[in-house]
Amino acid sequence: xxIIVCVKHVPETAExxxxxxxxxxxxxxxxxxxxxxxxxxxxxxxxVRIKEKFSGTVTAITVGPEDSDSTLRKxxxxxxxxxxxxxxxxxTNSDAYATAKILYSIIKxxxxxxxxxxxxxGDDGSAVVGPVLAGLLGVPHATMVKKIEFxxxxxxxxxELEGGLEERLEVKxxxxxxxxxxxxxxxxxxxxxxxxxxxxEIRVMGLADIGLNESEVGEAGSWLKIEKxxxxxxxxxxxxxxxxxxxxxxxxxxxxxxxxxx
Amino acid sequence: MNCLIIKRKxxxxxxxxxxxxxxxxxxxxxxxxxxxxxxxxxAEIAHDYGPEYWREKDKNHEFPEDFWKSLAEAGFPGIVIxxxxxxxxxxMFEMLLAMETLVSEGCGLAGEWFLCLSSVFGGLSITKHGxxxxxxxxxxxIAKGMEFCLALTEPDAGTNTLNIKTLAVEDGNDYVVNxxxxxxxxxxxxxxxxxxxxxxxxxxxxxxxLGLTLFLVDLPNPxxxxxxxxxxxxxxxxxxxxxxxxxxxxxxxxxxEVDKGWYLLLDTLNPERMSFSAAACGLGLLAIxxxxxxxxxxxxxxxxxxxxxxxxxxxxEAKAKIEAARLLNYKAAWLFDRGQExxxxxxxxxxxxxxxxxxxxxxxxxTFGGYGYAxxxxxxxxxxxxxxxxxxxxxxxxxxxxxxxxxxxLPKSY
Ligand SMILES: Cc1cc2nc3c(=O)[nH]c(=O)nc-3n(C[C@H](O)[C@H](O)[C@H](O)COP(=O)(O)OP(=O)(O)OC[C@H]3O[C@@H](n4cnc5c(N)ncnc54)[C@H](O)[C@@H]3O)c2cc1C
Numbered sequence: 064x065x066i067i068v069c070v071k072h073v074p075e076t077a078e079x080x081x082x083x084x085x086x087x088x089x090x091x092x093x094x095x096x097x098x099x100x101x102x103x104x105x106x107x108x109x110x111v112r113i114k115e116k117f118s119g120t121v122t123a124i125t126v127g128p129e130d131s132d133s134t135l136r137k138x139x140x141x142x143x144x145x146x147x148x149x150x151x152x153x154x155t156n157s158d159a160y161a162t163a164k165i166l167y168s169i170i171k172x173x174x175x176x177x178x179x180x181x182x183x184x185g186d187d188g189s190a191v192v193g194p195v196l197a198g199l200l201g202v203p204h205a206t207m208v209k210k211i212e213f214x215x216x217x218x219x220x221x222x223e224l225e226g227g228l229e230e231r232l233e234v235k236x237x238x239x240x241x242x243x244x245x246x247x248x249x250x251x252x253x254x255x256x257x258x259x260x261x262x263x264e265i266r267v268m269g270l271a272d273i274g275l276n277e278s279e280v281g282e283a284g285s286w287l288k289i290e291k292x293x294x295x296x297x298x299x300x301x302x303x304x305x306x307x308x309x310x311x312x313x314x315x316x317x318x319x320x321x322x323x324x325x
Numbered sequence: 326m327n328c329l330i331i332k333r334k335x336x337x338x339x340x341x342x343x344x345x346x347x348x349x350x351x352x353x354x355x356x357x358x359x360x361x362x363x364x365x366x367x368a369e370i371a372h373d374y375g376p377e378y379w380r381e382k383d384k385n386h387e388f389p390e391d392f393w394k395s396l397a398e399a400g401f402p403g404i405v406i407x408x409x410x411x412x413x414x415x416x417m418f419e420m421l422l423a424m425e426t427l428v429s430e431g432c433g434l435a436g437e438w439f440l441c442l443s444s445v446f447g448g449l450s451i452t453k454h455g456x457x458x459x460x461x462x463x464x465x466x467i468a469k470g471m472e473f474c475l476a477l478t479e480p481d482a483g484t485n486t487l488n489i490k491t492l493a494v495e496d497g498n499d500y501v502v503n504x505x506x507x508x509x510x511x512x513x514x515x516x517x518x519x520x521x522x523x524x525x526x527x528x529x530x531x532x533x534x535l536g537l538t539l540f541l542v543d544l545p546n547p548x549x550x551x552x553x554x555x556x557x558x559x560x561x562x563x564x565x566x567x568x569x570x571x572x573x574x575x576x577x578x579x580x581x582e583v584d585k586g587w588y589l590l591l592d593t594l595n596p597e598r599m600s601f602s603a604a605a606c607g608l609g610l611l612a613i614x615x616x617x618x619x620x621x622x623x624x625x626x627x628x629x630x631x632x633x634x635x636x637x638x639x640x641x642e643a644k645a646k647i648e649a650a651r652l653l654n655y656k657a658a659w660l661f662d663r664g665q666e667x668x669x670x671x672x673x674x675x676x677x678x679x680x681x682x683x684x685x686x687x688x689x690x691x692t693f694g695g696y697g698y699a700x701x702x703x704x705x706x707x708x709x710x711x712x713x714x715x716x717x718x719x720x721x722x723x724x725x726x727x728x729x730x731x732x733x734x735l736p737k738s739y
Contacts, residue, residue: 098365132358133358133361133362136358136362137362137365140362250398250399251366251369251370251395251398251399252362252365252366252369252399253366253398253399253400254363254399254400254401254403254404254412254413254415255400255403255408255411255412255413256400257359257362257363257366257413258359258408258413258414260362261358261359
């Protein structure tokens with residue numbers, strides 16, 4: 064089975080002290096530690112496990128700057144066979160749609176039975192690159208995938224829904240699945256893997272190599288534009304209810320009803 | 326055998342020779358992509374096995390099975406083992422990066438300890454001096470996590486290694502070994518032991534440094550009896566008195582040449598020293614990090630305690646000293662990996678690292694006030710751990726004696 068995994072090199076923001084940069088549209092990146100997007104980590108692990116079971120190849124692809132090599136190397140060290148980095152200054156500020164177009168332009172020329180991506184990226188959380196890519200490729204997709212099994216020409220996947228529900232879907236292959244964390248337990252990069260990774264090549268391609276033009280990528284090729292990134296002001300909206308317990312209870316019910324909560 | 330490494334005379338007679346030999350002028354502090362990945366993986370493992378994990382293991386005197394399994398799966402015991410035998414084919418420098426990161430990112434001394442026992446005592450010694458059969462037999466297993474130990478120290482020899490009494494006597498195609506060892510770490514779990522013996526007793530040896538022979542012994546063995554020693558820290562690993570009675574070992578298990586063991590042993594003891602220097606630096610960094618977090622938060626008068634110079638400066642000083650010691654230790658490894666003499670650097674790094682690391686943990690504990698004494702805050706455990714490094718693998722005094730004699734050219738002080 065030939066599997067493509069789309070990965071993203073992102074800053075670790077969960078515990079960092081974040082500052083908005085001068086443009087007001089993104090965060091100050093200096094001093095932040097970059098790593099493979101958490102969800103992609105699970106996607107890659109799943110791909111490698113599938114390969115180990117059914118044989119085939121795993122190709123990791125990223126759209127990002129040169130620094131993304133460390134994320135691709137990590138994928139290679141963990142068992143990916145090939146890596147492709149799509150890098151061009153013109154790709155800057157691509158939204159999910161433009162990013163999916165860039166990925167599509169190279170993936171459409173590759174053989175694949177399955178494409179895995181993370182369910183979302185830790186930096187922008189848009190969670191749509193996978194579905195848009197599937198749309199462009201004209202193949203089915205499933206999001207928030209927690210389990211993948213295979214049948215003849217198809218896969219059966221479990222999707223995680225709200226409220227602890229899971230949905231089981233049968234999907235024709237090839238398909239795109241966006242993977243939820245917890246689908247597996249990603250292995251550590253191994254010393255032998257690191258050694259092997261250094262012997263594998265990372266293919267680098269730019270705008271000119273993928274048959275798109277300037278107007279289709281970056282800000283020009285995007286449907287969305289970031290207007291502003293900011294830290295929401297802290298607001299205190301507490302209302303103290305006065306009266307006897309019965310009166311307070313009545314007021315609470317009124318408030319809940321008026322907001323459509325009961 | 327690499328004779329450069331065993332050259333012990335004529336260290337640095339003048340300053341320029343030192344500078345020339347040391348390869349200064351080609352400095353590059355940038356880690357390779359490969360080395361960065363080792364550091365990142367080590368950090369990831371250390372975050373999964375952080376201080377709480379070790380608090381429990383230390384308290385319950387429990388071997389960290391899952392930690393060692395994770396390290397083995399990630400191939401860490403094989404860093405210094407050639408690729409041909411399932412290792413990474415890298416050097417002591419990469420091993421130090423791994424150890425230091427494991428220690429400083431949360432494992433404490435354990436991040437170095439188990440790798441030293443298995444990979445340095447076993448993997449590195451056999452890689453350097455084993456014959457093909459010995460390499461075939463041990464290295465692939467060590468790369469996968471087979472445990473090893475080193476039986477060198479004896480009750481009546483102590484620091485004076487050449488004075489060991491454990492005797493191996495030739496008998497047909499075998500050797501029969503009798504003697505007593507002390508402070509042998511990991512002897513309960515190890516499947517292999519690097520055993521240091523005399524095949525020629527000291528009084529009959531043409532030279533004090535001749536007559537030692539190293540054996541690779543498979544464990545457990547009924548002729549090897551072990552009795553645990555209750556100790557101050559590192560309670561997730563046991564250390565033993567070892568009694569060896571009529572242990573029969575085949576000639577093929579001699580590592581290197583008979584009677585020349587001392588010269589080979591330096592290729593184990595120098596990396597062992599570097600490993601523990603890395604541990605001292607790592608422990609210092611770990612304790613400083615924890616102390617800094619605490620000092621920013623803890624307020625008893627108006628300002629957080631970290632605003633006071635009495636709290637801040639000792640931590641800053643220790644940090645500066647640790648960073649200096651790390652560089653010297655890296656240099657020792659760099660020389661070792663190139664097959665050059667590294668004794669001077671290894672011992673100087675050890676002295677610097679122990680002082681810096683101990684100072685760091687001491688002041689981290691002071692930063693925590695009474696909480697520094699509470700098990701829950703981990704610093705007391707790191708204090709118990711860092712205390713080892715001034716006593717073992719070489720005592721602080723003996724490392725200084727080495728520098729006095731071999732680096733400064735002063736008369737032998739012992
Ligand atoms: C927890 C632990 C684990 C260990 N694990 C191992 C192991 O796995 N394998 C192994 O072989 N050994 C191991 N050791 C042994 C360790 O290497 C020795 O304890 C150490 O080398 C010191 O030897 P000693 O204890 O006999 O001290 P001694 O030699 O008795 O020295 C006592 C003190 O006197 C000082 N001293 C002695 N002679 C001189 C001199 N001429 N000049 C100045 N000062 C001097 C020493 O520096 C020291 O401070 C371990 C020790 C400990 C505590």
